[in-house]
Amino acid sequence: MKAIVKQTKWILLQLVLLFCITNGGAQVKPHRHTHIKKKATQVQVKNTNRISDQYKEFSVLLAQASVSFTFPKGFREIAAVNNEDFSFDYAMEMPGKDFEVWFQVKSQKENWASYERSQNDSDKQLANPDSLYLDMGKAHATAFTGDRNYFVRNMPQNVLDRYNADAGKSYLLNLLDLPATKHYKYALLITLQRNHTGTIMMVCFTNEKDPEFFKNIDRATNCLKFKS
Template identity: 50%
Template sequence: MHFNTIAQNKAKTRQPVVPDHQVVTFKKLAEDAGISFTMPDNFKSIKVINSENLSFDYAMTMPGHTFEILFNVQSVKPDWDNYEHNKNTPGRIVPNPDSSYLDASQAQAATLSAESKYFVRNVSPHILTQFNADAGKTYLVNLQDLPETHHYKYALIFALEKNRIGYFTAVCLTNDKGPEFYRTINQARSCIKFN
């Protein structure tokens, strides 16, 4: 009977779960870009990086691991309206909005990289299907020693795009690019995808 009383008292004093403001804000941004986001188990929000050279929409970590993921999401729908309106204007070159994810991810890789070269791969059709994406690239980068990236050594950048909808980048930071890094990424991989 004593244990039942303790359990009842604990249940009564439990506070309601308050939504994480960063997650709520990021989910709205993602939704506007045609992307769904679900906070993965065992992860928590951390302070978002916003500096002169680096800016992200959301950041999370897995407590107890030297690992962070930084996200950006972007809708290209407004850019498509502009593109359709101006693409046939004589003398005007208007880039296809679906390629803007390449510029964004290449800029991130160049800003983060300690070297002028980094490893780039196309995302396989199998992986694109899992994220409901049409195109994608990954970049493996040796990082500059920056306070904004908490002095991590490596980044794996995922850039995925859905035609006429939007794109997202996920920058995974670590000090060890061994098997544990990829296992941790796998624990978070289903948290974001296109609708």
């Protein structure tokens, strides 16, 4: 009788162990399925993080003007303003910082070639393309402020060297209250010129003219320069 009881207990123990193993295997399977789902999600995110059409078009302009660009840390791309009042090629913002920057890049190579050809033609009088950055800066500063009441200065040589530029100016602006500029209060507009090559314009927007604003300007504007 004892032998039968013992054998029965052993059989029950085996059944319990078998149930635990089977149940454990069933628990492992959903975990493996979850892991697969996570991998699929990661791939989806990676695929959606592709180069935007705006960046592709901007890259073409950069190449034409012989400008190098490295996307800075802490920024994200936003849609550039392109309307009757303001036309820019690329834009970025610092999330949660009330700070963004707009870029406009233009090649002057074809204009320079036309200017050189016109030197031998008395009927044609073309403006020197290497001075166009001056008119561009004034026009945009006036459009942003509504008048000529802004602070302007020449870019110092050490700053020009950093951008491989030959000339440049900066304009500190008190902005008009405009939907196009998202009602920002202030901006620093920078124009840079590389002779016979191209122009760069950058506009940095803020609501506070504090030390943080000028730190953010350094982070934003150091991302591009003329190729040496």
